[in-house]
Amino acid sequence: MSGKIFVAHDALSGLLDDLSKKFKVWIPQMMDQASGHIAFGVYAPGKKPELTRRSRLSPKKILFPSMDTLFKFTYVKDPKDPVRYTIDLKESFDNGPTLVFGARPCDTRGFQTFDQVFLKGQYKDVYYERRRQNTLFATLVCQDSDTACFCSSVGSGPADMTGSDMAVIPIEGGYVIEGLTDAGRKLVETSGSAPSPEQAAAAEQMKRNTAALKIGEDDLTGYADDLTRRFTDMDFWREQVSPCITCGVCTWVCPTCYCFSITDEASGMSGERMRSWDSCMFYLYTLEARGHNPRPTKMERYRNRVGHKFSYFPKKYDGMVSCCGCGRCIRTCPVSIDIRKVVKELKETADDRA
């Protein structure tokens, strides 16, 4: 069968070495041994991908850097009339061929949210688009769920290859890598040798078994109208969010949280217009110049976070929730707010009262 290769554990470095000649290859790697902090970093010979433990941070920054230069500007004085000037403006794009190796299905699927907003709306985000077009995803069939994982609750699952160009399937002794898109197949075919029939069968079995797993108990789609009904019930929101310290880490670690700010950074006669990750959990996010704030407390702000993912987004995009079920917000929340519980209770308590 074409479009598949087998890579033994001890041959993985060699494969990544080869790939990194053609691509900027990002792999999950150990950033801090003491705290077990795994995040995506650029592969260089000698670096080892962490493929058996989940990463604390998703690969979001690869297509959507936490700080990104939109353009640089320079005030250029007119030599003949020094009170006059022009502004020289240079856009910068950073979009070489890129490969994300070893992201989980939830990580890769997070970009589906970005695609809707950044590519399919009235205006196209050219910065994201260029990176997206130049990036391939080799996504790991996931064997490492914990109790915070809930990908199956949001219409996905641990073997969901939506948005992936290649599947990386762990089997005895190594990985079967399967091309899923034209670009993925082309890359796979030139990157190694085909698996043996036994290896191919083991990979198929592994995919089937993983696809059958249900990660997360409840279906968390279909809550759009429940949020609308619950919108003005401030007792509900107070109860859900009272421990929140509005630190914003839930949005920072979220693979689908895409909201950003745009600011200028300048020094002397030149500077940059940057975009940077922002968070709807922050007071300043919606604070208007004349002092009015439509979301003055954490209740309105958390309501927006849950609402955006489970109500507004599905209403706008054909039922699709903008949550990939990775569980990072649950794992990292310093006060243990569990978004699954909040979403479920949108409905449950509404029914109780009805």
Added chain:
Amino acid sequence: MTELNPYRPEMATVIEIVEETHNIRTLRVLLNDPEKMKAFSFQPGQVGQLSVFGYGESTFVINSPPTRRDYLQFSIMQAGEVAGRLHQLNVGDQIGVRAPLGNYFPYENMKGRDILFVGGGIAMAPLRTLLLFMLDNRKDYGDITLIYGARTPNDFCYTYEFDDWKKAGASLILTVDNEAPDWPHRVGVVPKVLAEEAPNPKNRIAVTCGPPIMIKFALAALKQLGYADEQIYTTLEKRMKCGIGICGRCNIGEKYVCIDGPVFSCAQLSAMLPEL
């Protein structure tokens, strides 16, 4: 590969500045590229993002009408960093303009109707573009009445144009919040004057814009007078960054003020989540 980058502003030059009040000034600007200026097309109610490079961008309505193309006009109240910087510009200074953005007043549906403008303070800016557009197409519309309020007699914008507006066929009712020496017009907040004037809702469209508290009571007064939700239009403002429906912050539920607005009918507003 050259493609449209919606974040890239056009360079523009400030050609004229009008100091309207102690904290509002009007900038008249021209895009530096004459071809782009000539081709620039917009609709009444659409907005622009103005850049002062090094300080950022902020959203303002294009308050000149599409029927007058000598320049693009923006009126800016001093509030916030970018607005503060816009207040320091001189004629000849360079700004960035990303425009037009957002939706516009559905003036086609208003043809043949009487029009009532209800405005307060700086929010006269979005009304001005539609008012002048209608005055420049005077025969398309019936009676045009403007109720325009400000805190004090010194807080009105465009006072130098009032006579022109009247000559072109608009009735003006001016009001200030409190009694002031030598003030010959009405006294009282806009919703109160609106209730006193009680313009008949029959075949009339009301367009209102002002600070949130004024809008709230103006909408109540209009409904009291018998205006249906479909007869009332207003413009909303929110903190914005991208202005193109991507960055996420100006949402009210699934609607984005930057691309689904800023113009909304009262009927649309009633169907939206209450998070103004």
